[in-house]
Amino acid sequence: GIQVEQSPPDLILQEGANSTLRCNFSDSVNNLQWFHQNPWGQLINLFYIPSGTKQNGRLSATTVATERYSLLYISSSQTTDSGVYFCAVTGTASKLTFGTGTRLQVTL
Amino acid sequence: NAGVTQTPKFQVLKTGQSMTLQCAQDMNHEYMSWYRQDPGMGLRLIHYSVGAGITDQGEVPNGYNVSRSTTEDFPLRLLSAAPSQTSVYFCASSTIGMGEKLFFGSGTQLSVL
Numbered sequence: 224g225i226q227v228e229q230s231p232p233d234l235i236l237q238e239g240a241n242s243t244l245r246c247n248f249s250d251s252v253n254n255l256q257w258f259h260q261n262p263w264g265q266l267i268n269l270f271y272i273p274s275g276t277k278q279n280g281r282l283s284a285t286t287v288a289t290e291r292y293s294l295l296y297i298s299s300s301q302t303t304d305s306g307v308y309f310c311a312v313t314g315t316a317s318k319l320t321f322g323t324g325t326r327l328q329v330t331l
Numbered sequence: 332n333a334g335v336t337q338t339p340k341f342q343v344l345k346t347g348q349s350m351t352l353q354c355a356q357d358m359n360h361e362y363m364s365w366y367r368q369d370p371g372m373g374l375r376l377i378h379y380s381v382g383a384g385i386t387d388q389g390e391v392p393n394g395y396n397v398s399r400s401t402t403e404d405f406p407l408r409l410l411s412a413a414p415s416q417t418s419v420y421f422c423a424s425s426t427i428g429m430g431e432k433l434f435f436g437s438g439t440q441l442s443v444l
Contacts, residue, residue, distance in 0.1 A: 256433060268432045323372065
């Protein structure tokens with residue numbers, strides 16, 4: 224199956240800093256999504272982005288499908304951005320494979 | 332809208348007991364799935380369904396059973412609980428086709444003693 228690697232595994236930022244999270248995948252995909260898991264365990268879908276660029280407020284994501292990677296940008300980070308960010312992909316319908324995540328801590 | 336609803340939120344079982352985790356969605360999604368989340372391993376797919384009457388195995392199906400008799404409900408059954416099944420379980424649903432963002436329930440924390 225498809226392998227999904229995320230980097231860095233852990234990240235500590237001061238409030239207001241910017242960051243880039245990376246997701247590499249081992250094969251062609253037709254579905255790529257980014258999720259945020261908050262400290263209470265809730266999983267929220269941030270982006271559905273199998274290719275191209277999307278923006279939502281301070282967050283944006285870019286997927287370069289031909290080079291098999293996706294980037295999640297967080298600008299002007301806030302303490303509420305803390306948690307774990309997951310990338311998930313699928314090469315065939317319905318079997319979404321998750322990476323092991325990037326744990327982000329934003330401090331005051 | 333309630334979205335994806337999971338019950339219970341917490342459960343403690345003894346080894347060998349059976350139980351059912353409930354999952355319901357009110358978004359008329361064709362696709363439903365169950366994941367387990369263990370420390371350092373991300374989320375792993377247990378079983379999934381692309382519609383009523385259709386189920387298939389994911390990455391870690393052993394020890395679990397599912398059925399999909401309606402579009403709304405997708406229960407997960409633990410047949411004989413083992414300590415290795417201690418985990419957090421998430422149910423998720425989506426449409427099928429272009430733009431199928433996955434929506435998660437709030438999770439069930441299960442401990443098997």
